[in-house]
Amino acid sequence: MIVNRLIEKAMRKAQGAQASLEQSESTDVSFENDKLKSVKSSQSTRMGVKVILDGKIGLSHTTDSDDVDGVVARALEAAEFGSPAHFRFPGPQDGPDVKVFDDAVLSVTKEKMVRIGEEMIGLVKEYKSDILLSAGVDKSAGRSQFANSAGTEYTTEATAFGVWVNGQLIRGTDILWAGHGFGWKKREIDHVEIAENAIELFKMAENIAPIRSGIMPVIFAPQGVNVLLLALTLGFNGKNVFLGSSPIAGKLGEKIADERFSITDNPLLDYAIASGKYDGEGVPHCTTPLIEQGVAKNFLYDLDTAGRSGTKTTGNGVDCHPTTLVIKEGDTPYEEMVKNIREGLIVHDVLGLGQGNPISGEFSVNVLLGYKIENGEVVGRVKDVMLAGNTYEAIKNISAIGDKAEWAGGSLLTPPIGIAKLSVVTK
């Protein structure tokens, strides 16, 4: 295998080495302005090398398969000036069973992918013909090899499939965007349901409902929960904790959220985008509770950050990023969450997330797709509305959690979450 050759070359000088080779083929069918616009096929190859030389780390990568000597030489050069290593490459360990490959993806033809897109566009057009649609269907299959100088060595084959549809409806200068999509490692996606979800969002948006500025209850639909999660993914990142920039550093064991709120990093869900046996450093994946019944439980670590922090990796290498986040279901049906609100807002999609100072928990976003609740009923969508708050305050202030979790994109599985009070600003 190429990875063994890379390790062998690196170990002539280095005391430790890790190498990876990723190869994939993908196809992407794209619709714009109601029409099939393009079909794209991609072949990719990428080699990466990480070395430890005299206690210091060096990295390099390349997409040129003739660059085997070059990529090793550059990693060794970088290590001369590199950051000190606080870890050793892990030896072979058995990873948990998780499904990441589906034969059915391989046999999907370009023609079939075109038909899926056409059907979704047709369904939304049937509901309202002046919605202008874009859509995409993509598939990929790849093979990755990984090895390190401690004897860890594995090869993984994985597939992926994804489908989305997005519509735009213009009335005068009013531009409404709504859409839905999903991707995972399995062929099985009901594209009709995806189109129906998109239609439902447009139906609820037929009227524009006026809203006043003030403090009011807000329900984050699964797609909107990201607004709350951005601060948590930064805050639970072990590197930010180590550096002291996370506001929850030092708060493990403390109650930081409503006791109904539990969130877990789970890389073991079959076929999820981020799932797999091992992380990027050859460490077996495992589930890691971040918040359990409102109490902060664990931060996420990779090998080096864990070494610096005097703890163990959680298999979130490289860079302590989460894999798939799963928020525990509550006990309130969604309909009831809406019914219990006299005046409030449902948030599906926002503009401007992550600008400003997200690690502090502060958010201030424009509601791109949101709906007004009046007397327990959805009366229409809102416009020109800013929503502001702080994640760490909001999760202490949860009014209800929905009893059914849904995928929001490919890496978050969450029920809708109601927050008792948030600030809404409008003209």
Add this chain to the structure above:
Amino acid sequence: MRERMEKALRKSNAEYTEIRIENVASSWANFRGEELDKIGSSRTLGGIVRALVKGGWGYATFNDLDAIEDRVKEACESARLVGKEQSKLAEVEPVVDEITATLEKDFRQVSLSEKKSVIEQYNKIILGYNDKIETSNVGYRDSFRKVWYWNSEGTFIKDERPDVGVVISATAREGDNVQQGFESHAGSSGFQIIEGLGKKAEAAAKRAVDLLSAPPVTGGEYTVIMNPKLAGVFAHEAFGHLSESDFVYENERMKELMVLGKCLGSNILNIIDDGTIPGLRGTHKYDDEGVKTRKNYLIKDGILAGRLHSRETAAKMGEQPTGNARAIGYQYQPIVRMTNTYIDKGDATFQDMIRDVGLGLYAIDMVGGQTSMEMFTFSAAYGYMVRDGKIAELVRDVVLTGNVFQILMNIDKMGDTVECPPAGGGCGKGGQSPLPVGFGGPHVRIQNVVVGGR
């Protein structure tokens, strides 16, 4: 390589075909807190074939250059599957040209250890600023991109596109209150532009510490004065994206909304996109379809005067190509993008702008922006309240939002000096991010802007 690619191009049976190959050498180093977090370098070699048949596009991207003829065939097959109408591409004179980058100090000749020591110095300035500084994030990166472009009309361009930059960020903390100060500096003219930036590192540290005691701005409607850097982001986000023709050319409603000659802003507003300004990050001689870049007025005296095109959108709208088809790299097809976008100067001094403001906001620099065409939101790094014609207290968490079509009408004063800051970062669209762009403007005053906050 040239012979091999030209031979592969001749194998195509599409109406139009092009091949773009890129060879990129890049390096990076990053400090987080006391320690170096990452250092390394990489090489990327890859390409894309684009084929057009009956108005349908087929693309094939690859790392393995040996299989180029198969990739051409694949792109043609894909295009054939898509195409159902008539192909339209605006006429462009074929060119053969080789562009050599001139670097004052060539970063390819600078050792990794020197790159590291430059940012180490900035990192020390931040960490030593005072005891409220909790941590830092100081990064260096460079890339030298060689691009070869061939199309079936006879164009061959060899281009060199260097880019080098640093990002400097300081984090200050007091209990649960965590604040950041941020500076960036990037450009194409060589390593020297990121040397000697100790003042910027100090400014980032000072701002992070100062923001600890600054209150969040109170949400509401204000008279807002934007500084040049923020005005540049405003031009890009709030209006620039609307002028990208791929959002318009097959969209009847959008065509009505964006008809040339329509009044979209106050009569002191001029917005320009210009890919020819030397030294700015959005500057290239040719775009990624081999079309010469140029200066394009988007808004002139408040009137919609032009828009940005690829060859396809230009032909389909019966307008001239503008040299705005850009791709972030070999894995992507070119799409309509901005180059360097700025608001042109007016005649107001800064004093003219604040003199008659009872309660307002002076919003400074930016940390990001996003648009949905009609709605935009962008975040200033910090701001000062303006009270009774004077600059007052520092405020944080300044997010401006609004409706483009309303806000452009509300511009009532235009500053008398344009600045195009050498900032880093870039623009994202269609999954292609970050694309280097330039932006700038004078101070700009706008009435009745919604500012988010609690």
